[in-house]
Amino acid sequence: MTATEAIATVGLPGAPVKKTPKTGAKNRKLLLTLNIVSVVAGVLLWWALSLAGFRLPTPVAVVERAGSLVASGTLLTDISASLTRVLIGFALGTLVAIPVGFLMGWYTIARGLIEPWVQFFRTIPPLAIIPLAIVLMGIGEEPKIFVIFLAAFFACVISTFQGVVNVDRTLINAARVLGSKDGGIFLRVVVPASTPFILVGMRVGLGASWSTLVAAELIAAQQGLGFRMQQAQMYYDLPTIFVGLITIGILGLLMDRVLLFAERKLTGWQERR
Amino acid sequence: MTASFTGAAQGIDARISVQGITKTFDLGGEQFVALDNVSLDIADNEFVTVVGPSGCGKSTLMNLLAGLDEPTSGKAVVDGKVVTGPGPDRGVIFQQYALFPWLTVRKNVEFGLKTAGLGAKKRREKAEHFIEMVGLSEFADALPKMLSGGMKQRCAIARAYAVDPTILLMDEPFGALDALTRVKLQEQLLDTWSQDKRTVVFITHDVDEAVFLANRVVVMAARPGRIFDIVDVDLPYPRTEEMRLSPEFTALRNRVWHSVYHQNTGTSAVSTPSILTA
Numbered sequence A: 001m002t003a004t005e006a007i008a009t010v011g012l013p014g015a016p017v018k019k020t021p022k023t024g025a026k027n028r029k030l031l032l033t034l035n036i037v038s039v040v041a042g043v044l045l046w047w048a049l050s051l052a053g054f055r056l057p058t059p060v061a062v063v064e065r066a067g068s069l070v071a072s073g074t075l076l077t078d079i080s081a082s083l084t085r086v087l088i089g090f091a092l093g094t095l096v097a098i099p100v101g102f103l104m105g106w107y108t109i110a111r112g113l114i115e116p117w118v119q120f121f122r123t124i125p126p127l128a129i130i131p132l133a134i135v136l137m138g139i140g141e142e143p144k145i146f147v148i149f150l151a152a153f154f155a156c157v158i159s160t161f162q163g164v165v166n167v168d169r170t171l172i173n174a175a176r177v178l179g180s181k182d183g184g185i186f187l188r189v190v191v192p193a194s195t196p197f198i199l200v201g202m203r204v205g206l207g208a209s210w211s212t213l214v215a216a217e218l219i220a221a222q223q224g225l226g227f228r229m230q231q232a233q234m235y236y237d238l239p240t241i242f243v244g245l246i247t248i249g250i251l252g253l254l255m256d257r258v259l260l261f262a263e264r265k266l267t268g269w270q271e272r273r
Numbered sequence B: 001m002t003a004s005f006t007g008a009a010q011g012i013d014a015r016i017s018v019q020g021i022t023k024t025f026d027l028g029g030e031q032f033v034a035l036d037n038v039s040l041d042i043a044d045n046e047f048v049t050v051v052g053p054s055g056c057g058k059s060t061l062m063n064l065l066a067g068l069d070e071p072t073s074g075k076a077v078v079d080g081k082v083v084t085g086p087g088p089d090r091g092v093i094f095q096q097y098a099l100f101p102w103l104t105v106r107k108n109v110e111f112g113l114k115t116a117g118l119g120a121k122k123r124r125e126k127a128e129h130f131i132e133m134v135g136l137s138e139f140a141d142a143l144p145k146m147l148s149g150g151m152k153q154r155c156a157i158a159r160a161y162a163v164d165p166t167i168l169l170m171d172e173p174f175g176a177l178d179a180l181t182r183v184k185l186q187e188q189l190l191d192t193w194s195q196d197k198r199t200v201v202f203i204t205h206d207v208d209e210a211v212f213l214a215n216r217v218v219v220m221a222a223r224p225g226r227i228f229d230i231v232d233v234d235l236p237y238p239r240t241e242e243m244r245l246s247p248e249f250t251a252l253r254n255r256v257w258h259s260v261y262h263q264n265t266g267t268s269a270v271s272t273p274s275i276l277t278a
């Protein structure tokens, strides 16, 4: 056998190995079926409970209320008010967190100066800032966006920092011997290597923003899903509360899925074990 | 007596000169001596292999030559200049592949070329050539996670070759390869080495490989890390498969083997020539 053949033998792992796609697909189908069964059963149980005299609106009543809220435009106004706040606060928080996290991970001086503040303030739930924010900023959009900003910022800054600190030294060394200087190492090694951490931070941050938002709206707002539920509470309007809750759940889930998708796309290179 | 073994090259002008390097690591207050007063001269275009038990400081020595770490005392001199950092003259192949996991094989190989400022077309051509050389053409667009250990190592080799360094520092580059690929790449390495006039420092665990490739085999010992023995390999190049079976090769192999694996039982193998016939 010649050496070239040897290489060829080694290089090609035989015929493209079937990586048991059948069982994978089967499994997924089974899971999906179970998911649907579970949801349907849950709704039926809810229905049964409401008919059995528990103080719950029936699913039909909730759907009807959803329909009327959509028709009157209230639901859409609320959704857009809530989403606008969350997205602005989240975007600002992330935009500030990423460079700050990089600074902390890359420069010891920055880390030393910033870390105590981050460590301290991240232990305060953003909601606890609301009274202060309202006093300082009034009851407009600013205090709400500000607390969402905080929620997103702290989730993301810590994980970005962790990402930079955890970059494999060997990879940095490899870049150095291939001629990279500090700037190149940062852009071509540190940034991609910490992307998975940043995306995890963003997902956590988005979750935190969303829950903070709803709570913020419960306290002070003229519009939004949280506000709508707060109003409904005063009139014992259970269907509207249900519509609010379900909408919040669905929107939160959708946003999480979008980020999860981005995560898969951007960090698919990771070896999963 | 063995601790001060110095390996001066035969010639006067050394390409690489390790001058009394000591490297200690701080292990929670305790000082661990990884390299103890190591001196070694390597001539231009020389092929030196380094063998020794695990933990004897081979990788540490290579890091110092690469400029990735600083010696505690002593210095490494390359082309008359004290090493203070990495340079394009020295290519490194790491023991742990060190491929960028987010880049395809092709992009990994192009990494250094991009740093060097080559245009996209030139980069691609060059990368293509070296990827083919290591037999990874079919995997040029695969991510490292899809490669086997041996394929990753071959990608790392291509990446180091691509920037065309005149000194190659290789840390067990063929360690993860199967026997056939290993032989193939050994021959290729010797080919490119004799064509391109490179100076090679090649770390390995494999005594056979050490003798087959080298002008000189440096045998190190551990605790503290030091040069234990240096064996000149007076076999002509090109080295062939038949040579591996020759009595001369066997004798050298035995000699190095003895130096590596019987470090406790005696002094340097230089003083016990009877081993040559063992």
Ligand SMILES: Nc1ncnc2c1ncn2[C@@H]1O[C@H](COP(=O)(O)OP(=O)(O)OP(=O)(O)O)[C@@H](O)[C@H]1O
Binding pocket: B025, B026, B027, B032, B034, B052, B053, B054, B055, B056, B057, B058, B059, B060, B061, B095, B225
């Ligand atoms: N950064 C470090 N901090 C502390 N100790 C270290 C460090 N790097 C290496 N050492 C120690 O120095 C010694 C030599 O390590 P080195 O990696 O150079 O060995 P080696 O000869 O390459 O071994 P192997 O053949 O297993 O690769 C080891 O005992 C190791 O624990």
Ligand SMILES: [Mg+2]
Binding pocket: B058, B059, B060, B095, B171
């Ligand atoms: Mg090593």
